Amino acid sequence: MKYFQLLALFLLSTSPLCAQYEFTRVKEAGCTSVKDQARTGTCWSFATCSFLESELIRIKQEALDLSEMFIVRNIYKDKAYNYVMRQGKANFGQGSLAHDFTKSVARYGIVPEAVYSGLINGQERHNHGKLVGELKHYLDSIITKRSPSPDWEDQIDKILTAHIGSYPSSFKHKGKTYTPETFAMSLGLDSKDYISITSYTHHPFYERFVLEIPDNYSNESYYNVPMEEMEAIVDNAIHQGYTVAWDGDVSEKGFSQKEGLAVLPSNAETKNLFNKPAAEPRVTQELRQETFECYATTDDHLMHLVGIVKDQNGKKYYKIKNSWGKKGRFSGYLYMSAPYFRLKTVGVMVNKKSVPENIAKKMTL
DSSP states (O other): OOOHHHHHHHHHHHOOOOSSOOOOOEEEOOOOOOBOOBBBBOHOOOOOHHHHHHHHHHHSSOOOOOOOHHHHHHHHHHHHHHHTTTTTSSOOOOOHHHHHHHHHHHHOOOTTTTTTTTTTTTTTTOOOHHHHHHHHHHHHHHHTTTTTTTHHHHHHHHHHHHHOOOOSSSEEEEEEEEHHHHHHHHHHOOOGGEEEOOOTTTTTTTTTTEOOOTOOOOOOOOEEHHHOHHHHHHHHHHHHOOOOOEEEEEOTEEEEEETTOOOSSSSSSTTTTTSSOOOOOOOOHHHHHHHHHSSOOOOOOEEEEEEEOOOOOOEEEEEEEEEEOTTTTTTEEEEEEEHHHHHHEEEEEEEGGGOOHHHHTTHHH
16 A cells, blocks of 8 residues: 555656646645635635644644634634724624734634534535624624623624534543643644744835735734745745745636636736746736735735645746635645746745744844
8 A cells, every 4th residue: 555655646746737737846845635615704714724734744743633613713703802892993704814823823722623613503514604794793783882781792602603603611632631722732833933924115124014904903013025035935934844824816817726726927818828838927026016005916815835846847836725625627726836926925924943044034033
């Protein structure tokens, strides 16, 4: 059995992955299986959960299936509190960011998927449309009254329980009893190791600033570095065995889960866009800034960047694990060109230990 597994891995690493685009693996880190966020806007949780599962593989050589919805449930409560305290002048919805996940783990802990899935009453797929609608309606009613009752947070908890269930205060895992907090501590991960990085010129480089995107409800700061250094940080992370939580824009015509590609065509022609590698525009820092400020690049989606490949022309692509189920040419994965990454990346989360030393010094890490 081991022989056939090794043979399959060898063939995958040396053979073309696609008839039109011939990809050859350069470097890839371990990750868990592809999941499906289904009809929810919780890509941020799936991407960051996968990122931390890869961190566990890296430090423990053990694959764990952690609960995305445990974190989602707690973030809904945090966002509700933020929305009420800001008297409705804040974003409330399903979206959040990678740093919200790691901060929630530090505050509330985490549990295995087997302990809490967020699926109840025989459900097989997530769907948070009615849940968020009911939460928002209740929160707006509180704000309208201008006098929140002392038990309004208990009502939020009841709504969450009715739609996605509750989780136990303690549970057993491999013969040991844990709480969410003690289980998180047992994993050996430190939330302080994870930093968010972006690259925009409306703030000074090598300083931190609160990135102005709607889902940054927690007002978390990002390290700001030049575009080339953001790319160098990601490349170094992958080559050192780390992975990256990616946040960016997937609304472009060159993004296709079906085709398993994210490319940046040099013109608007898309008829033959996915047939073979084509010329892509040169992305500059100025172009990044322009597309961000005119909303051409928005915070659409989070995914998990797990590797680097090259096409038959030697061009670099990133291997991306998505959370839309095992769909598309590569069963849930896709390949993002370097130009697409440079222009359409809003931010990334990395383990600060993976930042090259010369850049880390400028960031004062």
